[in-house]
Amino acid sequence: xxxxxxTFILTLFTHGYKARIGTLYQLLIGKRTxxxxxxGHFYGQLPYFGLLPKLDRQVYxxxxxxxxxxxxxxxxxxxAEITQEGRKYLADGDMINYDKLxxxxxxxxxxxxxxxxxxxxxxxxxxxxxxxxxPPVENSPYKHFQLKKWLAHQLERQSKEDFIQAFSAxxxxxxxxxPELEGDFLTNQLTGADVIGKTYHQLGSLLGLNEFExxxxxxxxxxxxxxIVAGSPxxxxxxxxLYQLVRQPNYNQSAYQTYQLYLKVKKIDQLIxxxxxxxxxxxxxxxxxxxxxxxxxxxxxxxxEIKEMFFKIEKSxxxxxxxxxxxxxxxxxxxxxxxxxxxxxxxxKGRMTSCE
Amino acid sequence: xxxxxQQVLKQRFGFSSFKKGQEETITKILTRNNVLSxxxxxxxxxxCYQLPSYLLSGVTIVVSxxxxxxxxxxxxxxxxxxxQAVAFGSQLTYQEKxxxxxxxxxxxxxxxxxxxxxxxxxxxxxxxxxxxxxxVDEAHCVSTWGIDFRPDYERLASIIxxxxxxxxxxxxxxxxxxxxxxIRQKLxxxxxxxLVQKTVNRVNIFYHVEKLSTVEEKLSWLQSFCxxxxxxxxxxxxxxxxxxEVSLYLSGNTTLKTAYYHGGLTSMERSAIQQxxxxxxxxxxxxxxxxxxxxxxxxxxxxxxxxxxxxxEAFIQESGRGGRxxxxxxxxxxxxxxxxxxxxxxxxxxxxxxxxxxxLVPLTQNNDSIVLDHFSELQKKWYDFSKSENHSIExxxxxxxxxxxxxxxxxxxxxxxxDTDGCRREKILSYFSETSTVQQEICCDxxxxxxxxxxxxxxxxxxxxxxxxxxxxxxxxxxxx
Ligand SMILES: [Zn+2]
Numbered sequence: 001x002x003x004x005x006x007t008f009i010l011t012l013f014t015h016g017y018k019a020r021i022g023t024l025y026q027l028l029i030g031k032r033t034x035x036x037x038x039x040g041h042f043y044g045q046l047p048y049f050g051l052l053p054k055l056d057r058q059v060y061x062x063x064x065x066x067x068x069x070x071x072x073x074x075x076x077x078x079x080a081e082i083t084q085e086g087r088k089y090l091a092d093g094d095m096i097n098y099d100k101l102x103x104x105x106x107x108x109x110x111x112x113x114x115x116x117x118x119x120x121x122x123x124x125x126x127x128x129x130x131x132x133x134x135p136p137v138e139n140s141p142y143k144h145f146q147l148k149k150w151l152a153h154q155l156e157r158q159s160k161e162d163f164i165q166a167f168s169a170x171x172x173x174x175x176x177x178x179p180e181l182e183g184d185f186l187t188n189q190l191t192g193a194d195v196i197g198k199t200y201h202q203l204g205s206l207l208g209l210n211e212f213e214x215x216x217x218x219x220x221x222x223x224x225x226x227x228i229v230a231g232s233p234x235x236x237x238x239x240x241x242l243y244q245l246v247r248q249p250n251y252n253q254s255a256y257q258t259y260q261l262y263l264k265v266k267k268i269d270q271l272i273x274x275x276x277x278x279x280x281x282x283x284x285x286x287x288x289x290x291x292x293x294x295x296x297x298x299x300x301x302x303x304x305e306i307k308e309m310f311f312k313i314e315k316s317x318x319x320x321x322x323x324x325x326x327x328x329x330x331x332x333x334x335x336x337x338x339x340x341x342x343x344x345x346x347x348x349k350g351r352m353t354s355c356e
Numbered sequence: 357x358x359x360x361x362q363q364v365l366k367q368r369f370g371f372s373s374f375k376k377g378q379e380e381t382i383t384k385i386l387t388r389n390n391v392l393s394x395x396x397x398x399x400x401x402x403x404c405y406q407l408p409s410y411l412l413s414g415v416t417i418v419v420s421x422x423x424x425x426x427x428x429x430x431x432x433x434x435x436x437x438x439x440q441a442v443a444f445g446s447q448l449t450y451q452e453k454x455x456x457x458x459x460x461x462x463x464x465x466x467x468x469x470x471x472x473x474x475x476x477x478x479x480x481x482x483x484x485x486x487x488x489x490x491x492v493d494e495a496h497c498v499s500t501w502g503i504d505f506r507p508d509y510e511r512l513a514s515i516i517x518x519x520x521x522x523x524x525x526x527x528x529x530x531x532x533x534x535x536x537x538x539i540r541q542k543l544x545x546x547x548x549x550x551l552v553q554k555t556v557n558r559v560n561i562f563y564h565v566e567k568l569s570t571v572e573e574k575l576s577w578l579q580s581f582c583x584x585x586x587x588x589x590x591x592x593x594x595x596x597x598x599x600x601e602v603s604l605y606l607s608g609n610t611t612l613k614t615a616y617y618h619g620g621l622t623s624m625e626r627s628a629i630q631q632x633x634x635x636x637x638x639x640x641x642x643x644x645x646x647x648x649x650x651x652x653x654x655x656x657x658x659x660x661x662x663x664x665x666x667x668x669e670a671f672i673q674e675s676g677r678g679g680r681x682x683x684x685x686x687x688x689x690x691x692x693x694x695x696x697x698x699x700x701x702x703x704x705x706x707x708x709x710x711x712x713x714x715x716l717v718p719l720t721q722n723n724d725s726i727v728l729d730h731f732s733e734l735q736k737k738w739y740d741f742s743k744s745e746n747h748s749i750e751x752x753x754x755x756x757x758x759x760x761x762x763x764x765x766x767x768x769x770x771x772x773x774x775d776t777d778g779c780r781r782e783k784i785l786s787y788f789s790e791t792s793t794v795q796q797e798i799c800c801d802x803x804x805x806x807x808x809x810x811x812x813x814x815x816x817x818x819x820x821x822x823x824x825x826x827x828x829x830x831x832x833x834x835x836x837x
Contacts, residue, residue: 115624125836133437135631139427139623141442141459142452168837175829187829195835196632199625202615205607206826 003095003213005055006063010072011090013082015043017321021080025060028052030107032252034284038341041291042321042348046104051219096209098216100224105250110222112246115140117225118190118197119147120242124167125192127160137191146245154238163238170236177228182221251292258285259293266300268338283338290345298346301339309335310343320347358383364410369436375399377554382408384550385489385525392495392539393552397529397676400652402432405491405525409464412523414488418467419512421494423447424619424626424646426467429493431627432652433465441465444472447623457481470508473515487521492543495526496669499538507741513545529676530556530669533789556672556788560679562811563780563800564688565773574662574690575605581660582640583610585686586813588633589658591642592674594698596620598662603642617643645674654681657812661689666699667766668773668787684798686812691774699767703760710756713738717749779803 012024023039030050040046064080067073072086106113119138126134138144154163175183185207191197198206204214226243233240249256254277262271272282290296302310309332314320323344325337361382365371374382381393381404395401409416420426423445433441440463442456460466460481472478492498497509516524526543528535540549568574582589593599596618603616615638617629633641634653641647642662659678665671671689679685713735720728720739731739742752773783780800785791798804798811 118624121836128837133435135431135434135627137624137627139430139443139627140448140452142448142455145455145459164837168833171833171837172830175833180829181826183829184826187832188826190832190836191628191631192836195832196635196637197628198632199615199621199628201621201625203826205604206824 002210003216004210005059005212006066007090007093007095008212008216009060009063010067010082010086012043012045012048013073013080014087014090016082017043017319018076018079018081019043021064021075021078025055025057028055028060034287034341037288037291038345040104041345046291047102049104050107051101051103096213096217098220100227101216101220102223102227103219106219106223106226108248108250109243109246110219110226113226113243114222115143116147116242116246117239119143120150120167120238121171121190122192123147123151124164125195128164129193131193137197150241150245154241167238170239173235174225174228174239178221178224182224185217185221186225251288255285255288258282259289262286263297287338287341287345290342298342301342302346306335306339307343310340314347320344360411361386361407364407368410369403369407374403377552378403381525381552384552385523386411388550389523390544390547390549391524391552392526392528392536392544392549394528394531394536395552395554396556396558397673399554401493401527401529402429402652404527405489406433406436406465408525409489412488414486415461415463416465416489416491417473417482417487417521418465418491418493419470419473420467421469421497421509422619422646423469425493425648426469427623427626428630428648428651429467430465431630438465442467444468444478446472461485470512474508474511479515479518483519487519489523489525490516490519490521492524492526495528495539495543496531496535498526498543499531499535507737510542511741513543516543517545529673530788532669532787555785555790557781557785557790558676558679559796560682560684561675562684562686562798563675563784564686564810565780565801566688566690567774568690568692570692574692575602577690578602578606578660578662579609581688582606582612584815585658585810586815587612587639587657588636588653588655589640589660590647590656590677591640591660591662592647592665593642593644593662596644599642599644602662606640606642612639614638614640614642617641617647619644619646645670648673648677651677652680653677655683656680656685657683658686658688658810660687663695663698664689664691664770664774666763666770668769668784669766671770671773672784684811686810689774696767696771700764703763703767706763707757707760709734710738710753714749714753717742777802 009024013019020039023036024045026033026036027040027045027049028051030053037046037049040049064073064075067086068075068080070085070089072083072089073080074083075081115138119136122134122137126132136144138147158166171187175187178186185203188203189197189200200214200218204211207217209217225239229236229239229243230247258271258275258277261274262268265271265274268279268282272279275282277285290298313323313328313332317323321344323340325335325340328335328340361379365374376399377393377395378400381391381395384393385391385404385408393401393404395404405416405418418426418429420429423443426443426445427447430441430443442460442463442465444453444456444466445468448456457478461484466482468478473482492509492512498512524544526539528539531539536551540546566577568577578591591599591602593602599616599618603614606612607614615629615632617626621629629638629641630651632638634651636655656678659675661671661674665674675687678687709732713731716730716735717739728736728739738752738756742749769787773780773787776783779802781796781803796803
């Protein structure tokens with residue numbers, strides 16, 4: 001089975017819950033609001049945040065419609081759920097792997113990172129071969145400047161031979177770490193000295209991938225490399241330093257400031273006064289960091305009493321993702337939306353780590 | 357002087373002799389101010405401005421109509437070891453543009469599209485530079501802007517004056533008498549110019565036209581032709597989609613290594629495909645006209661036009677990319693009657709667009725922004741052009757209508773070439789007001805009706821093994837480091 005946009009959308013429902021169709025669309029095009037980030041977090045779909053920025057709403061709706069017509073999805077009240085037939089259809093297909101794709105974290109930087117990785121590889125290979133006249137794979141004058149500076153910095157710290165050796169060793173280590181297909185896919189794009197890389201379209205046709213599968217697979221491979229390189233700076237000092245040149249935070253600066261201040265003052269009302277922002281904006285910023293930051297201090301807000309209350313609610317309504325503040329407030333008027341959100345996020349995080 | 361030229365030729369470019377017309381152009385631009393050089397494709401036009409730049413002080417500005425051409429030219433210079441060359445166009449992000457502007461004085465060669473050159477911010481920075489040489493590449497665009505849709509080219513003369521540049525070199529591969537006169541008037545404002553012109557006749561190209569009636573016939577003709585004759589070959593298509601489809605068809609139905617190339621690929625992809633083609637790793641490249649100059653591949657053995665080009669000028673330029681090494685080469689046009697409809701459609705659309713434009717323009721006087729939002733890209737260009745050069749709309753409309761007529765006329769001449777029973781080479785030469793010299797031994801299909809095989813080499817049976825899988829990582833890394 002080849003992966004089409006329809007199939008891809010179907011895979012986004014394999015979590016088995018009834019999920020909002022409209023919100024999923026907003027997530028795919030990368031609309032950044034705290035409720036969309038929560039949705040992404042709840043259903044494990046943050047990796048696809050902003051993956052298809054140009055996806056047309058009609059095309060998306062048409063896909064959902066097709067999936068419903070084939071009885072792969074059932075739709076009720078703007079929420080969709082996968083059917084048994086839908087699951088079977090996906091299980092029968094042999095699909096390209098793209099599970100390391102993480103557009104939420106690398107969406108803004110992967111292209112620049114990969115461009116620099118290709119370019120630095122070429123420059124290093126030509127350095128080894130002793131060539132100074134060659135057409136660079138990269139045309140951007142700014143990236144030339146970036147790379148020149150980077151290279152000069154590396155050569156200040158070590159001899160040319162040591163640098164070439166170290167860079168080559170990182171590549172060897174990297175392909176040892178990656179599965180064969182992913183490793184080959186990346187290295188076949190490399191150019192330098194006597195090697196001429198293939199374009200990713202050429203590789204796509206060699207592997208029999210369609211344009212959409214190719215998009216997913218290319219990003220999967222590059223995001224995987226970034227995860228490895230970012231996580232092991234001691235094994236990949238050179239590649240990591242390239243990553244540092246292009247990395248982009250996956251939050252906005254204003255939200256970051258709010259969160260940093262919160263960690264100091266710990267009081268919401270003081271925070272609002274200091275930031276001179278609307279209360280709802282400040283809370284949205286905190287919710288964003290509750291999702292992003294593994295060290296978020298949930299228990300400043302979720303005191304033992306509040307947690308106890310939510311445990312009770314959970315007994316009657318076990319799926320925290322489905323909670324509605326209006327329903328909860330009928331029974332517990334003292335609960336705020338912010339508290340409910342933090343509890344939901346915390347519970348979903350716990351479930352993900354404890355594999356409940 | 358001559359010694360200096362020879363020295364740079366050898367040291368910088370690694371050549372010991374010039375091709376036809378190069379030395380004359382270089383000497384002229386070094387000693388005189390306004391030079392128009394018309395050299396057929398395949399004679400290395402770029403060297404004509406690259407070499408003198410090293411003997412002149414200041415920066416060389418090269419205006420070229422397409423971003424892809426600009427990037428190709430920068431790459432070509434980089435292959436000679438020149439690092440102070442920059443491509444300035446819409447491919448740069450805002451930050452990159454600012455960065456280049458801040459460092460612009462460090463470049464020896466600035467390649468730029470007219471659109472970018474006319475931006476006030478950029479123009480101001482360039483005005484501060486010492487411009488030693490101003491090169492107008494593809495200078496025929498000055499005259500045929502209606503055809504290439506490049507009104508900007510017509511404004512270059514005012515920029516040259518504004519910058520106070522002394523030396524101007526206009527380069528083109530093809531120019532009829534009318535176009536030559538147009539360049540003289542519009543680019544050089546009627547001043548005295550030095551002309552270097554060499555014949556358009558490419559003696560080593562055999563011309564052939566294949567009349568077919570369906571797309572399927574074209575594809576199967578290509579399949580058997582490309583499997584039989586040895587490349588490397590180049591197939592030109594009118595649309596990006598055609599390049600992809602033809603490439604897919606050939607790679608699926610032959611053992612050939614094919615690739616497609618068009619302006620929709622990223623700059624990195626284009627660069628990779630060019631390198632593969634240059635290194636003979638591809639048997640056939642299927643491209644739009646975006647593939648072209650700056651790519652100096654000497655051994656292209658055939659150039660096939662999948663559809664008829666829109667003019668003999670375009671045809672000569674594109675077929676001329678074959679056989680730069682002087683060896684026997686083949687040009688084929690695959691022609692079916694419906695093909696010209698595409699060109700006629702574009703002409704009709706253009707007329708419609710100018711008519712709409714003339715109706716919209718009077719409305720701009722009251723409420724600029726709303727009407728402007730309704731303009732197409734092209735209409736916006738017309739609008740800017742009429743504003744900046746104080747052309748009346750009637751005047752502009754008249755001009756565009758005239759261009760559409762010219763375009764139809766050019767297409768008709770192209771069809772003459774396809775339909776003729778006589779010598780095709782004669783047709784080409786007479787179009788460019790040249791008289792033929794001697795009957796060539798190997799000429800065209802009409803001169804040699806008796807031959808059944810084309811005069812180029814056959815594919816050796818074991819020469820092509822297309823890639824069937826990815827190469828192994830370890831192998832690649834071993835070759836790299
Ligand atoms: Zn003939």
